[in-house]
Amino acid sequence: MTEARESKVFVAGAQGMVGSSIVRALEAKRYENILGPSHSELDLKNQAAVDDWFDENRPHQVYLAAAKVGGIYANSTYPAEFIYDNLMIEANVIHAAWKSGVEKLLFLGSCCIYPKFSEQPIKESALLSGALEPTNEWYAVAKIAGIKLCDAYRKEYGFDAISLMPTNLYGPGDNFHPKNSHVLPALIRRFHEAKEQGVTSVTIWGTGTPRREFMHCDDLADASVFLMEQYSEPGLINVGCGEDISIMELARLIADIVGFKGEIFTDPGQPDGVSRRMLDSTKLHKTGWEPSVSLESGIKETYRWFLDNLHRYRE
Numbered sequence: 001m002t003e004a005r006e007s008k009v010f011v012a013g014a015q016g017m018v019g020s021s022i023v024r025a026l027e028a029k030r031y032e033n034i035l036g037p038s039h040s041e042l043d044l045k046n047q048a049a050v051d052d053w054f055d056e057n058r059p060h061q062v063y064l065a066a067a068k069v070g071g072i073y074a075n076s077t078y079p080a081e082f083i084y085d086n087l088m089i090e091a092n093v094i095h096a097a098w099k100s101g102v103e104k105l106l107f108l109g110s111c112c113i114y115p116k117f118s119e120q121p122i123k124e125s126a127l128l129s130g131a132l133e134p135t136n137e138w139y140a141v142a143k144i145a146g147i148k149l150c151d152a153y154r155k156e157y158g159f160d161a162i163s164l165m166p167t168n169l170y171g172p173g174d175n176f177h178p179k180n181s182h183v184l185p186a187l188i189r190r191f192h193e194a195k196e197q198g199v200t201s202v203t204i205w206g207t208g209t210p211r212r213e214f215m216h217c218d219d220l221a222d223a224s225v226f227l228m229e230q231y232s233e234p235g236l237i238n239v240g241c242g243e244d245i246s247i248m249e250l251a252r253l254i255a256d257i258v259g260f261k262g263e264i265f266t267d268p269g270q271p272d273g274v275s276r277r278m279l280d281s282t283k284l285h286k287t288g289w290e291p292s293v294s295l296e297s298g299i300k301e302t303y304r305w306f307l308d309n310l311h312r313y314r315e
Contacts, residue, residue, distance in 0.1 A: 007103070008033045010059035012044060012093055013066030017173035018108065018166075021221035022063050029225060035059060045085060050092040054100040062097045062105040063224060064090060064146075069110075072135045072205075072273055074180040079138040086142035094149045098159045105161040106228050107150050108220075109143040109236065111213075111279055112136045113165060121280035124165070124236050133274050151234050160232055164224060167240035167279050171217035171298065172305035184214060187251055188303055191260040201263040202255070206272035208248030208264075213278040215241050216293035216301075226289045240279035241291045247272075257299050 009026060013019035014036025026034055035057060042053050044066050068085040075082055090107065097105045114122045115130030127147070132140045150161035174185040181189075187204065194202050223239050231237065245253075251264050 005029065005031050006033070007031070007060035008035065008058065009061045009063070010035045010057070011063045011065060012089075013064075015039070016065065017171055017175070017217050018169060018220060019063070019065040020173050021171065021217040022065055022224055025218070025221035025225045044092055045088040047088075047092045047096075050096045051099070054096040054102075058100060059097075060103045061228065062093065062102050063228070064093050064105060064107045066093070067108070067143075069139070069182075070175070070180045071182045071186065072271055075136040075139055076271075077180075082136075083138040083142050086139060087145055090142070090146040090149060094146070094153060094161065097161075098153050098157055103160065104228060104232075105150070105159070106224055107146050107161060107163045108224070109147055109163055109165045110139065111165055111167050111238075111240075111277055112140045113143050113147070114277075116274050120276050121240075121242075121278040122238070123280045124238055124283060127236065135271055135273055147236050154234050162227060162231060162233065163236040164220075164227060165236050165238050165279065166220045167213040167215050167238075168277075169215055169217050169220055171302055173217070174302065176306060183212070183247060184250065184254070184299070185302070185306075187254045188258065188299070188306055191251075191255045191258040192303075192306065194262060195258055195260045199262060201265055202251075202260065203265040203267050204247065204251050205267055205270040206247065207268050208251065208266040209246055210272045210274065211244040211246050211276040211278065212250070213240050213242075213244040214250075214295055214298075215239070215291060216298035219291040219293050222292075223284065223289050227284075227287070230287060237283050238279040238281045239284055240281040242278075242281055242285075243295070244276065244278040245295065253296065254299060254303075257296070257303055 116133040118126040147163045150163050153159040170184040175181045176185045176189045
């Protein structure tokens, strides 16, 4: 096997929030041969293009961080895109990686793969033990297929493919679209605009009572590189921080960081999603890895990035 830091490493989705964090983590560990073609350079939904790219570049390692992602609104509005795009990306990359002789692949899934009524915190064994949350089932089904692809290629061909299930992620480079983004970046934008416009109140979706776990993308990236170097098992491994917060508590924290002084109301007529989602990351922590970025400091950093990139953040 190629010496890790001499490896040619392909980060699929290197321009995204998670992919760019993985690139930074690799660079910090002195990986020097990192490949991260943009979407215009390589369409991962195009099987022939992906096969040709792997044949030409022959990477030793692959981090599969590319995906179509979004919050409740986006998942509910674009179900076909969420299932098709993600199925095509993972099938093309995993198959081409195996076929071209890649030594190891890391697939990033999502905590939404677990059943809606999973016992909390959620253990890896909960996969496929019940019905999914309807608001994001299209994305979840695609990600479950990715896990099973990795396991199938390991079982049939001995392909060293591992699957990580991260909790809710945020950080610099996030998507701040007012409708299509996840809750944390959406709230940063809403409270910032309310402050700038002198608005006296902000209404958030749902009841504000659901609880979520949030991890900074740099923590996920660090865990990904660590597990790529240290871990090789079938199935999946949760990547979480072990703490959760209600959406209303999150809203108040973000409002305080942004400097919004008005009132915060809820809209119970809008969907909440599942009442609680927190991962049991015992398996991960037994490997010796622990997160390092607190939620408050991570949100402050993300807000600074947002302010610095008002001219170019994604719509």
